[in-house]
Amino acid sequence: MVARLEKSGDLMPGPVREALLALPREVLMPQAYVRRSAQDETPPRWDLLDFSRPGDRDELLELLHGGDSVAIQHGGEAILGRIPGPRRGGVMTAASSTMGLTAGLLQLLDPRPGQRVLDVGSGAGVTAAVMCFVCGDGGVVTLDIDPHVTAAVRERLSGLGYRPAAVTGDGTAGWAAAGPYDRIFVSFAVRRVPQALVEQLAPGGRALMTLGTSSPSWPGLAVVERRPDGSVEAELRAVEFGHRAGAGFDRLFLSAEFRATITPDQGRTQRSRLAPPADTDRGMWLALDHFYPGLVRDFGAKDLTVGAPECGSWMRVKEAGYRRWDVTSRGPRDIWAEIQDVARRWRAAGEPGVYRLHFDADGSQRATSPNGALTWRFSPSDTGVSR
Template identity: 80%
Template sequence: MGTPQLALGENGAAAARAAMVARLETSGEVKPGPVREALLALPRQVLMPQAYVRRSAPDETPPRWDLLDWSRPADREELLERLHSGESIAIQHEGEPILGRDAGARRGGAMTAMSSTLGMTADLLQLLDLRPGQRVLDIGTGAGVTAAVACFVCGDAGVVTLDIDPYVTAAAGERLAALGYRPAVATGDGTTGRPDAGPYDRIFVSFAVPRVPEALVEQLAPGGH
C-alpha cells in the first residue's frame, strides 16, 4: 500500500516517515522505544537519495530498471513512496559505484546491494536491546540504516559498520556523515568481523551464513548479543 499524496520536500518526507512507522506499529513490527524514535528521526532520503524501481514484468528478460534521484523534482513523489513502503530498496546495480552515478534507465543484470525490509530490520534491532554507550558491530552496511539507528541510540563513537563492497561503504560513510554520524566505516569480510575495535556489546549480521562465524563469537563482549 503506497503513501498518500504528499507535499514534496522535507516536510513530505517527514510525513511519509511518520506514516510508515505508524503502519509498522499497527502491524506489531515496531514497538515504543529507542528504535521507533530512531526510525521517526531518520531521513531515509539522505541515506538513499537514489533508489531503483523495476519497470519490467517479473518474467520479462532482460529486466528493466529506473534509478530514481531525490535531486530531480520529477522523481521525488515516486521515490518518497518507494523509500517509505517498508519493502526492500535496491541501491546498487551490477556492483557499480554508488556515488556520482547518473540517474535513469538500466537494462539486464541484477541488483547487488539492498536495504532490507524495514519491518524485519526493526524487529531484529529491537531484539538487540540497543542502549546508550554500547559498542556495536553492524555487518552488511547496505544503505546504512542499521548503522544510523545504532548511532542514534548508542552514540556513534562505539559503532563500527562493515561491508565487503568498497562502493557500498564509501556511499554509506558519506551519507551517515551528512546526518552528523561518524561511525567507523570499514570494508572487509564480514565473517571475520573487526577484532581491532572489539569486543562488542551487540553484533548485527544482515547476510546469510551457514553457521555463526566463530570470529564473531570471539568478538562478543560478556553478556553481549
Template identity: 70%
Template sequence: MVARLEREVALAPGPVRDALLALPREVLIPQAYVRRSAPDETPRRWDLLDWSKPGDRDELLRLLYSGESVPIQHDGEPILSRIPGPRSGGAITAMSSVAGMTADLLHQLGLGRGQRVLDVGTGAGVTASVACFVCGHDGVVTVDIDRHVSEAARARLAALGYRPVVATGDGTAGWPAQVPYDRIFISFAVPRVPPALMSQLAPNGRALMTLGTSSPSWPGLAVVTRSESGVVEGELIAVEFGHRGGWGFDRLFLSREFRDQITTSPGDWTRRSRLEPPADTARGMWLALDHFFPGLVRHFGADHLTIGAPECGSWMRVCPADSGRWDVTGAGPRDVWAELQDVAGRWQAAGSPHTYRLEIDADGTQRVTTSCGALSWPIPAPCRDHGDIR
C-alpha cells in the same frame, strides 16, 4: 511508515522506533532503483531515481517510506556521483532491507546507550544509523565487502551527523581493531555462525543473524549470546522471513518454466492420502525439512502446497480431495511427499518445536538440536571449493 509498522506490530515503542522516526531516509538514500520490468521479463530493467531531480521526488519518497526493500546498487557500480536514469540487464547487488524486519530484529538485539556495536553488511546504512542514534556513533563499526557501498555510507552517515567506523572487508571476519562488541548484527544470510564473530562478542553480548541454506523458503534466526563467564550459547528460531544470502551464496530458485510445469503437469504419479500437509505456521518443521532434505524450494504463489527441487527436477503438489483426503501428485527421482512426512513425523515426536538449541563448540562444530535431543542435525563447515560466504 513508522505508524504503519506500529499497526502491524512490527515495531514496538522504544529507542529503535525513535531512531526510525528521526531518520530522514532521503538523506541516507538520495538515489534508489525502481524496477520497470515484469517479474519474469529479461533483460530486467530499472530506473535510478534521484532526490536532486524534482520530477523523481514523489516516487522516490513513496519507495523510501513504503517499508519495502530498496535497491541501491546495480552490478557493483560506484554509488557516489551516479547519473540517474535507466539500467538494463545485470542484477541488483546492494539494497536496504524491509523496514519491518529490520525494526523487529534491531528491537530484539536490545540496543542501548554506550554499547559497542558491529554491523556486518552496511548496505544503505540504515542499521548503522539506528545504532548511532541509540548507542552513540563512537562505539559503532559497520563493515561491507564492497568499497563503493562503504564509501557512500560513510558520506551519507556523515551528512546525518554520524561518524562511525565505516570499513571495507569480509564482515564474517569481524573487525578486530574495535573488539569486543556488545551487539553484533548481520544483515545477510550465512550458512553457519561465523566463529570469528563469536570470538569478538563481549561478555553479556548478543548477536543476531539469519541462518539459511541455498533454499530461500525456510530461514532461521540465530540468537547467540556470551555469558559473563564466557560461555557461548545460542538458539535457532524458525521464522517466516529472513535476510537474503550474501556475496557468494548459491541460491536456488524456481524458474518460470519450472513453476509452470509443477502447477500444470499431470506428473509421474498421483496418490490419495489421509495425511494432512503440515500448516504453513509449523515453521519448526519446515526449517528441519530444509536441513534433512536440502534442495527444496516452496512455490508460495501456487494455490496449494507446491514444492520443487530445481537441481534434479523433482516436484510435488498437494490438493484437497474429499472427506479430509488429499491428492498428492509428484514427478522426478525424489519423493518429496515422503520426505515431508518423514520429517513431519520426527518433528511431532520431538514435541513440535518452534525454537531449537544451537550448540557452538570451541573446535568449530555447530549443531542444532531440541532440548531433549530427539531431533537434531549438524551445520556443516563451509566447502572451500565454493569460496567464503560474505
C-alpha cells in the same frame, strides 16, 4: 511508515522507534532503483530514481517509506556520483532490507546508549544510523565487503552528523580491531555462525544473524549471547522471514520455465490421508531444509507447491475432501515422503519452533530440539549438512 509498522505489531515504543522517526531516509538513500519489468521478464529493467530530480521525488519517497526492500546498487557499481536513469540486465547487489524485518530484529537486539556495535553488511546504512542514534557513533563500526558501499555509507551517515568507523572487509571475519562488541548485527544470511563473530562478542553481548541454505524458503534466526562469565549460549529460531544470502551462496529458485511444468498432466497423482504441515509449522520446515536440502517453496501458488530445481522434481498438494489430499509429483525425488518423514520426527521431538545451537570443539555446529530427539549438524566446511 512507522505508523504502519506499529499497527502490524513489528514496532513497539522505544529507542528503535524514536530512531526511525528521526532519521530521514532520503538522506541515506538519495537514489534508489525501481523495477519497471515484470517478475519473469528478461533481461530485467530498472530506473534509478534521484531525490534531486523533482520528477522522481514523489515516487522515490513512496518507495523509501513503503516498507519493502529498496535496491540501491546495480551490478557492483560505484554508488556515489551515479547518473540516474534506466538500467537493463544484471542484478541488484546491495539493498536496504524490508522495514518490518529490520525493525523487529533491531528491537530484539536491544541496543542501548554507550554500547559498542558491529553492523555487518552496511547496505544503505539504515541499521548503522539507528545504532548511531541510540548508542552514539563513537562505538559503532559498520562493515561491508564492497568498498563502493562503504564509501557511500560513510558519506551519507556524515550527512546526518554521524561518523562511525565505516570499513571494508569480509563480514564473516568481523572487525577485531574495535572489538569486543556489545551488539553484533548481520544483515545477510550465512550458512553457519562465523566463529570470528562469536569471539568478538563481549560478555553480556548479543549477536543476531539469519542462518540459511541455498534455498530461500525456510530461514532460521540465530541468537547468540555471551554470558557475563564468558560462556556462550545460542539458539536457532524458525522464522517466517530472514535476510537475503551473502557472498558465496549459489541460490536456488523456481524459474518460470520450471513452474510451467507443475501441472497435473505432467505428474502422477496419489490420494493421501496425511495432512500437509501448516505454514505456521516453521520448525518443521526449517528442519526439512537441512535434512533434505535443495527444496524451494513456491509461495505464489494457491496450493502447497515445492520443487527441487537441481533435479527437476516437484510436488503439489491439493485438498480433495474431508481429510483427503491429492498429491501430484514428478521427478526422481519423492518430496511428499521427505516432508512426511521430517514431520513425523518433528512431532516426536515436541514440535519445536526453537532449537538449541551448539558450538563443538572441532569447529562444527549442531542444532538440537529441546528434548534432543531431533538434531542436525552444520558442516565445518560450510559445504553441506551431515544428518
